[in-house]
Amino acid sequence: MTTATGSATTPDELEAIVAAAAAAAPIWARSSAADRASWLRFAAGALDAAADELVPIADRETRLGEIRLRGEVGRTSGQLRLFASVVEEGSYRELTVDDADAAASPARPELRRMLVPLGPVAVFSASNFPFAFSVAGGDTASALAAGNPVVVKAHSGHVELSRRTAEIVAHALETAGAPPGSLALVEGRDAGNALVQHPVIQAAGFTGSLSGGRALFDLATGRPDPIPFYGELGSVNPVVITPAAVAARGEELAQGLVGSFTLGVGQFCTKPGVVFVPSGAGFEALVAALVPSTTGGSLLTDRITDAFPEGIDALTADASVEVVARGTVTDGGATPIVLATDAAAVAARPETLLQECFGPVTLLVRYSSEDELHAALRAIPGSLTATLHSEPGDDVAATLDLLQARAGRVLFAGWPTGVAVTWSQQHGGPWPATTSLHTSVGATAIRRFLRPVAYQSAPQQLLPEVLRDDVLATLPHRRNGVLRLPVT
Amino acid sequence: MTTATGSATTPDELEAIVAAAAAAAPIWARSSAADRASWLRFAAGALDAAADELVPIADRETRLGEIRLRGEVGRTSGQLRLFASVVEEGSYRELTVDDADAAASPARPELRRMLVPLGPVAVFSASNFPFAFSVAGGDTASALAAGNPVVVKAHSGHVELSRRTAEIVAHALETAGAPPGSLALVEGRDAGNALVQHPVIQAAGFTGSLSGGRALFDLATGRPDPIPFYGELGSVNPVVITPAAVAARGEELAQGLVGSFTLGVGQFCTKPGVVFVPSGAGFEALVAALVPSTTGGSLLTDRITDAFPEGIDALTADASVEVVARGTVTDGGATPIVLATDAAAVAARPETLLQECFGPVTLLVRYSSEDELHAALRAIPGSLTATLHSEPGDDVAATLDLLQARAGRVLFAGWPTGVAVTWSQQHGGPWPATTSLHTSVGATAIRRFLRPVAYQSAPQQLLPEVLRDDVLATLPHRRNGVLRLPVT
Secondary structure, eight states, X not given: OOOTTOOOOOHHHHHHHHHHHHHHHHHHHHOOHHHHHHHHHHHHHHHHHTHHHHHHHHHHHHOOOHHHHHHHHHHHHHHHHHHHHHHHHOGGGOOEEEOOBTTSSSOBOOEEEEEEEOSOEEEEOOSSOTTTTSTTSHHHHHHHHXXXXXXXXXXXXXXXXXXXXXXXXXXXXXXXTOXXXXXXXXXXXXXXXXXXXXTTOOEEEEESOHHHHHHHHHHHHHSSSOOOEEEEOOOOOXXXXXXXXXXXXXXXXXXXXXXXXXXXXGOOTXXXXXXXXXXXXXXXXXXXXXXXXXXXXXXXXXXXXXXXXXXXXXXXXXXXXXXXXXXXOSSSOOOOEXXXXXXXXXXXXXXHHTOOOOSSEEEEEEESSHHHHHHHHTTOOOEEEEEEEOOTTOXXXXXXXXXXXXXXXXXXXXXXXXXXXXXXXXXXXXXXXXXXXXXXXXXGXXXXXXXXXXXXSOOGGGSOGGGSHHHHTTSOEEETTEEEOOOO | OOOTTOOOOOHHHXXXXXXXXXXXXXXXXXXXXXXXXXXXXXXXXXXXXXXXXXXXXXXXXXXXXXXXXXXHHHHXXXXXXXXXXXXXXXXXXXXXXXXXXXXXXXXXXXXXXXXXXXXXXXXEOOSSOTTTTSTTSHHHHHHHHHTOXXXXXXXXXXXXXXXXXXXXXXXXXXXXXXXXXSEEEEOSHHHHHHHHHOTTOOXXXXXXXXXXXXXXXXXXXHSSSOOOEEEEOOOOXXXXXXXXXXXXXXXXXXXXXXXXXXXXXXXXXXXXXXXXXXXXXXXXXXXXXXXXXXXXXXXXXXXXXXXXXXXXXXXXXXXXXXXXXXXXXXXXXXOOEEEEEEHHHHHHOHHHHTOOOOSSEEEEEEESSHHHHHXXXXXXXXXXXXXXXXXXXXXXXXXXXXXXXXXEXXXXXXOSOOOOOSSXXXXXXXXXXXXXXXXXXXXXXXXXXXXXXXXXXXXXXXXXXXXXXXXXXXSOEEETTEEEOOOO
């Protein structure tokens, strides 16, 4: 019998699961866009309909609270629906035709190119988003949308929720017409390691820690036949506040920062972890005044609960770091904490001071000149986001160049927590933020699970349907170098 | 002093070269599409103008002959010009805007997304295309087009040509307005290994052997900060001929095959290495009759010259393999050779019988049933191409599925040698054909050297120029999910 804390998938069970995914793969690969979109929408509807059952399980396993979790169910079903519309719109296939050209030297044959699905995809789910980055989350939605079956490695922090979600979504997919083996779940670290190395698996998505992600990345790239490993691993999400911004709206910025670094008990991958503030501008005092009144909240898992004070200790062990403010917590949860150091220390010891620390903590970094700021920014590792708070009169060109070089999303107002699931979203950045040149959130995440195939001089009846002239005309495509909109 | 056989770049020289590339990178990243296109065209013109000087050097070093080499210069300059037009056309940036939506739940901020260059790129050039896959070849052209400086590792087989090409192209780029450090050359295996591991290098392109490519792939992915490694490593390029096709045009097919597998002395990565022919149809006899009259030709390097008979020996050591025909060579070059085996042997011992063997050899594989054919096709490793010769009455759906699953380009007429440089080209396939889900030839090769950045709620004047509303309207882009053509 399985237990709520997880029971490892055996090697034989894994083989059966992977074999079912392999059997489903050709059916997914041949499925029409209309079918795939309807399967995804049916799964989205089933997830929404099960919210009353799933949210209490999620709350018991993750302590994230009903309001947040209900919102996350909506985000997750919305994500499935976005990918349904991405599939229908058709640009994701990158349909491209070059007609034959006998006059070219050498003469050119006809070529028609499109993206096709890879085959079964492994998805490693995250602890901190039990719906949106888990069993039916963004990696799964984009891999299915691309036309691939998915095998999910459950996160040990919410095993019961993972099982129930997998049952509901797999059942919905099959009810809608998808083949058996479209979505399955494995449990346990050994099964996860075997999964990413299994010959049937053609790519993997991952959201989690730098150490866990690196270990799986090494397994994926170390295979006899390496596969793409799309990991989202860790991010300090630098924020820069100019002196003029503090002067113009210091209190509002302090409120925004406290709200953002404590949101979800500081367990978002986009938490602002390092905030550059002008020396002597009084911003620290503004933040310090707000922190004591914030509520705590329990961290996701016992492991994260243990790691949080260890992370704080590692930072405060540096002689430059002082505690600016501590929250007052009455619920036994994690105490929000604000630390401060200076830009010279960050530039000198980035390995120590720029470690991502999961939980409600942020590090204010005082700078007294633009040179000092820029030297410290050059030490910032790749991040998912970088935020600039400036005023219209500020000359921020050089600062912006440094921020953009280190991040996948650059924000000019607001705070990095909160990641809209849209066509333009970019949730990914230079290593270690991600292991690839792609996003794990938003429409283009689908590109991760596709590869190009070109057909040379193919008779129309042997071409994939979408590359035949009549269907091609109804989809966005490029012909002889010219982009064309669909004829409707 | 350097010598024509190559002198290793020292660690200090490498540092200086890489530092110059790092200094050039921000200038390339900020360059306009118009400037970059003109730099590429100027380089193309300089290459064409230097053909009379470069072709004799290339011929001395590679033995490929003047006609082929002159053609390759034109292919290489044409490739630079194609990428100039790709840059001007603008779709490659994937410009995408989602307007703010206060009515969404949660409210959505404005997001604008584009692809930006990665930074300095390492390119490892190939022996068999001393122009088109070398110093100024496709990897270099696409990396420059994307906005990145390039450091090329010279192939030891054509060092003098590499040096002179690098001088000419680097000088042309600078004359056109590009910064110093835009293109540089390193020599020697140690320098190449150091290059792919250098913190400044952000991606690498490679064309060459499976063993060499795998070693560099392991270095690139084993870095503390792994980088993308785009390798094109090896390919057996299966061909399937149906009984009906042999009956309808056996002689023509035999002529085509002999022309293709001996082209360039069998040293193309798209050489048809494994040809499935119906048992007893007499196709082997047709091929055998043609081979003795083909000319030989010298192989590219001493190493390849030594490896060719070793590869033949490895194949003929298998009890199932027989020699069908040998060419008659009077020029001391490599003897074209045709081997034959049966489909059951291929299915049973793919590791032995499906090794890529560089040089003028091909392996005919007799099949007596579709089941036998399909079992053998399932053993074919990932390839750049797969070719089907069938007749309109043939039911080839299942065969096509198997071929497409193993290749990046599927051909229905003609032969796989000859790779047009166009928008639709796909030169890449499942491992070991390539290490990525991309192409190394054709317009979309540029995507390998770009990463996405999204700007959230950015004031128009702080956006990159191409994302500002007025410029955006003149380029292909997507707004709120809808693809839009440029307003001209």
